[in-house]
Structure formats: C-alpha cells, structure tokens
Amino acid sequence: MTANEAQAAPPHKETLGFQAEVKQLLKLMIHSLYSHKEIFLRELISNASDACDKLRFESLANPGLLEGQPELGLTLESDEAAGTITLTDNGIGMSRQEAIEHLGTIARSGTAEFLGRMTGDQKKDAQLIGQFGVGFYSSFIVADRVEVFSRRAGLPANEGVRWESRGEGEFVVETVDRPARGTTIVLHLKDAEKDFSSDYRLRSLVRRYSDHIAFPVRMRATAAPDAKEVPGFETVNHAQALWTRPRNDIKDDDYREFYRHITHDFSDPLAWAHNRVEGAKEYTSLLYIPERAPYDLWHRDAARGLKLYVRRVFILDDAEQFLPSYLRFVKGIIDSADLPLNVSREMLQDDEAIESIRGAISRRVLDLLAKLAKDEPEKYAAFWKEFGTVLKEGPVEDATNRERIAKLLRFATTQSADAAGDAQSVGLEDYIARMKSGQEAIYYIIADSPAAARSSPHLEVLKRKGIEVLLLSDRVDEWLMDHFREFEGKKLRNIVRGTLDLSGIQTEEEKQAQKSLAGAHTALTERLQKRLADYVDTVVVTSRLTESPACLVLGEHDIGAQMRRILEAAGQKPPQSKPILEINPEHPLLARIAGLQDGAEFDDLALLVFEQATLADGGHLPDPAAFVQRLNRLLLSLK
Numbered sequence: 001m002t003a004n005e006a007q008a009a010p011p012h013k014e015t016l017g018f019q020a021e022v023k024q025l026l027k028l029m030i031h032s033l034y035s036h037k038e039i040f041l042r043e044l045i046s047n048a049s050d051a052c053d054k055l056r057f058e059s060l061a062n063p064g065l066l067e068g069q070p071e072l073g074l075t076l077e078s079d080e081a082a083g084t085i086t087l088t089d090n091g092i093g094m095s096r097q098e099a100i101e102h103l104g105t106i107a108r109s110g111t112a113e114f115l116g117r118m119t120g121d122q123k124k125d126a127q128l129i130g131q132f133g134v135g136f137y138s139s140f141i142v143a144d145r146v147e148v149f150s151r152r153a154g155l156p157a158n159e160g161v162r163w164e165s166r167g168e169g170e171f172v173v174e175t176v177d178r179p180a181r182g183t184t185i186v187l188h189l190k191d192a193e194k195d196f197s198s199d200y201r202l203r204s205l206v207r208r209y210s211d212h213i214a215f216p217v218r219m220r221a222t223a224a225p226d227a228k229e230v231p232g233f234e235t236v237n238h239a240q241a242l243w244t245r246p247r248n249d250i251k252d253d254d255y256r257e258f259y260r261h262i263t264h265d266f267s268d269p270l271a272w273a274h275n276r277v278e279g280a281k282e283y284t285s286l287l288y289i290p291e292r293a294p295y296d297l298w299h300r301d302a303a304r305g306l307k308l309y310v311r312r313v314f315i316l317d318d319a320e321q322f323l324p325s326y327l328r329f330v331k332g333i334i335d336s337a338d339l340p341l342n343v344s345r346e347m348l349q350d351d352e353a354i355e356s357i358r359g360a361i362s363r364r365v366l367d368l369l370a371k372l373a374k375d376e377p378e379k380y381a382a383f384w385k386e387f388g389t390v391l392k393e394g395p396v397e398d399a400t401n402r403e404r405i406a407k408l409l410r411f412a413t414t415q416s417a418d419a420a421g422d423a424q425s426v427g428l429e430d431y432i433a434r435m436k437s438g439q440e441a442i443y444y445i446i447a448d449s450p451a452a453a454r455s456s457p458h459l460e461v462l463k464r465k466g467i468e469v470l471l472l473s474d475r476v477d478e479w480l481m482d483h484f485r486e487f488e489g490k491k492l493r494n495i496v497r498g499t500l501d502l503s504g505i506q507t508e509e510e511k512q513a514q515k516s517l518a519g520a521h522t523a524l525t526e527r528l529q530k531r532l533a534d535y536v537d538t539v540v541v542t543s544r545l546t547e548s549p550a551c552l553v554l555g556e557h558d559i560g561a562q563m564r565r566i567l568e569a570a571g572q573k574p575p576q577s578k579p580i581l582e583i584n585p586e587h588p589l590l591a592r593i594a595g596l597q598d599g600a601e602f603d604d605l606a607l608l609v610f611e612q613a614t615l616a617d618g619g620h621l622p623d624p625a626a627f628v629q630r631l632n633r634l635l636l637s638l639k
C-alpha cells in the first residue's frame, strides 16, 4: 500500500437523490425531446470537449496536470451486440465530489423559474428546454442506465469515481481505481434505441453535429490504418477549431452547429459574422445573432458576453467586456493573438486595448444587422421583435455609433402597413424618403400603448396633412428620445411638446386662417385660463386639432408622462409643471362654452374640457370623484 492509498477516503458506495429540479427536468426532457433523441451525442461530445478545454487552460499554470500526456482527445466506441455506447475523453475529469455536484444538481441560477415556464405543450417546451441546455441529462432520453467513470487530472489513480444512475431519482457513487485521467461515459441503451450503437449511425452523427469540435473524436478504424493515428482508430471529425479554418471551407451547417455548441440553443442563429483582424491587434471573432431572446435577457445577472480564447486556448466564458450592454444578445467567440494566456476577468476591465476591440466588435455587429435589414427584411423583423427594445438602449449607451444604430431602429407609425398597426416596421430612412415636401422634422408621439398613440387627438392635423408620425409606446422610448434629437440633419419632434410648427407645410391661407381664428377667440381663452389656472399654464387656440375639442401640450423642456410614471414608480418626485391647454374653438362644445355667462355651467364645462384632454392622453385626473359628479350633473340635465 502506498502512502497515497493509505490516506485516501475509503471507497465507500453511497446512493444519493437528485436535486428536485433535476428530477423535474429529466421527466420533462424525456417527454419533450423524443423527436430530437440524437442530441444526446452532441451534448456528451460538447461536455468532453469543454473538459479538454478546461484541462488545457488549467495546465497553463500547472503543467503537471497533463501527466506527460499533452495530446487531448475523445474516443467513441460502441458495441452493437450489447447495445452500449462509450465516450472517453482525457480532459479535466471529475473528483467524487464534483461528480456528485455536477451530475446531480443544476447549478445555473434561475432554474426553478425556468422550469416554472414549462407549459405542457411539447413543441413549446422543447424549444424552451433547448434554450436552457439539457446537457448531460439528455443521455437518459436513449439510455436506461448511464455509468460515468472519471478521475480529475492531478488526483491519484485510486481517487477515481464511478457514478451510475437509471435516471429515476437517484444515483450511486463509489470511489474506484482509474489510472487514466478524464472521463468515460457508458450508455446502456434502451431496447428501442439500440440502433444508436450502429457504428455507421454514430459516425454520421459525429460528422453532422460535432464536426466543429476542436479536439479529435476517434472511432475504430474501418479502413487501413493511418500512420498518424492511434493504432486501430481514426479521427472522424475535422478536429480543428472552427474559427481558425478559412471561411470558404466552412459550411453554413458547420456554423450553425458551432452556434449550438456554444449556446445550447436548439434554434438556428439568424445571422453570423466571422472575421479575422490583423494589424496592431490580432484577433478572430465569430459573432452570432440568435433567433430568440433567452428567458433571462432582462435579468441583471444573466450570463452574457463572448467566449474568450487566446491563441486557440479557451480562457473564459461570458467575457462581457467585449460587448456593450445594448448588444448583450450577441453570442460568439473571440480568439486573441495578443492577450497573455494568464489573462483574467479583472485584467479585461478598463483596458484600452479591450475597449478598442469592443468598439470594433460593436461596429461588426451593427454592420451585420444593417446587412440583415437590407438583404433579409423578414429575418430582420424577427430580430427586431425579439431584441428591438434592447437595441434601443444603443443611442444612449454608444454615442459614437448613434447614427448607425438609429438606422436600425424600427417604429410603428400612422402609416405602418399591417392591419393591427402595432408592428414596429418603419425605419427612419424610409420615413425620410416619404416626408412631405416642406416637412422639416420627424414627428413622433409617446403613449402608454400603441392603441393610445394611434388614437391621440394630437395626431389630427398631421393626419389631415398626410404627415407620418412615429407611434412610440415602449417603456424605454421617452428615455431614448430624450437622448436622440436628430437624424440625418432632421430634428425629431415630439408632437405633444411645444408649438407645433407646420409653417413649411401650411398654405398661406391656412396660416392666415389660424391667425385670425386665434385673434377671434382671445376672450374665450382668457376666461378659460382664469378658471383653469390651477391646472394649466396657459390656454391657446390650437394648431393641432381638427376634430377634438381640446388637448394638452407639454412645455418644450417638461418631463413627459411616461418618464413621470417611471420616476414615481421608483419613489421619486418628478418636477411639477403645468401643461398648456390647446382648444379648438370651432368645436361645438367650445362654441357652446363661449356663449355661456360666467357661472356654474361655465365652470363645469371648462373643467370637463380640461379633464377629457387629460384622459385622452392617458393621464390621471386631479380629482376623479369630482369629475364623475360633474359628468352626472350634465347627463341628468339632458332632455
């Protein structure tokens, strides 16, 4: 007995229960993924490749871990008679404790929330589960018993672990001898799935799903032995990091599979860009735009960023320093030729070189999106639907690329083509291209919902003139528009603010008519202003309305209703300011008011005009109960 053996824990065998979430996941998975059974192989190969990556990384600081065996790789064997598949890697391996933790629990945060989203609809759930990444547990889709033999690199041979489970709630672990470092997984296939042990089938699955894996996947040789190979074996995949291969050698399907490998996302990416940059800084990037937003896109602590490699050695996951926050939906890798191999997350912070790479990557992504918008508008529409609100953070966060991002924004407008009218489909360039002659600004309105925006009285005069208005109703919109005042030399104008200057598009007669209208009703505006002084700053004759009696207008620098509500919700007191009441004296209601003497009826109607203008903007009444009484008085006075 060596000293090591004497010190090792006794090789006791224990039976442990899976974490509750694992049990739930196992059940859901077997039901949701039966039509994608073959994914188990790519998941296991993906884990084996990660294990090799991790060992290569750890061995940079601790070369002893390689145990004199620096060639990393995978071996895949099967036994058709026994119905087993065996996958071995010589990567980092697992200690007994790691096997218990990694194969018995799901470490990712948000697991419970994620599982709560399962609907019972198999198609939807299969997609959700795909996003989450079922990983190792997918073995149980095809196997009724799974054995794992492993030894962590650096541990002695007698500290290997054997893990076994039938995927039914518990697993067994015991300490065993294992001379080879790394992991061997043996799947005992269910009777109905024994076909998977066919050598031919496995080969084609490896080529289809795992060709991009950077380490060799070896299988028993079918042809004459190749001098370079382990005797009796041959490499069945490309065995070269995908991004290091020349672009025209890489098939679209290879790019898609690589995307799945790094994201666990089942769906295809919408677009990707693969670039090598040479010069002062040398790096390769492979960037993907996903098709669907992950369930945790809005979680503050959700993983985001790129996988970082240095000269093909995997260094870290989720290196967020390479992407600005408004591009946090981008997935991919960056492989730097200049960073030191011992680079850490902390070293990436506030580093000028990294910042300039981030700038270049941002531009690449924006170019990729611009290309998608131009060449494949349907895909771009799908992108916008999923990630538009995230991209809207861009003009604020990234001033250098403001114009580039602005071109990518899409809006619902008074002229959007779809029936419901709520789809955000109009770009600012389209808008400018169809501006009316004499129109100088890009007009927009912000409301609580697309419907409220579309039916706002503020739109009346613009509609009559055939002028398009952007209809904004996302939570971020007011904040976005506050930082974003101009596009291609055109001012962006909120039609609810300040005077609506339509001088460029009005005819001389219209201008004259408006002037004389205002002149003719000074008495009315003054009387109203006196009565409504508590609520409004001034009362003026409208430049906006053609049908409604009145509307409220904000001062040029007043805070908008949306921002006001956000501040109030955050417990802050927004600055108080009174709006301007614009009246349409030609409306019968105002004609009637103008004819009334001062007195109770005048007061009721004056207040009602103000109150309905407030309601039409989705605002809150200062005294709702008084409003109801007023309204009832009027209703009862109807003959």
Ligand code: ADP
Binding pocket: 043, 047, 048, 051, 089, 091, 092, 093, 094, 102, 103, 133, 134, 135, 136, 137, 182, 183
């Ligand atoms: P993920 O790969 O997303 O982390 P998996 O369910 O595929 O999730 O794997 C769970 C964990 O089990 C891995 O993170 C890893 O720690 C461990 N693991 C799985 N396969 C291996 C392997 N071949 N070698 C070493 N560790 C492994």
Ligand code: MG
Binding pocket: 043, 046, 047, 135, 136
């Ligand atoms: Mg995995």
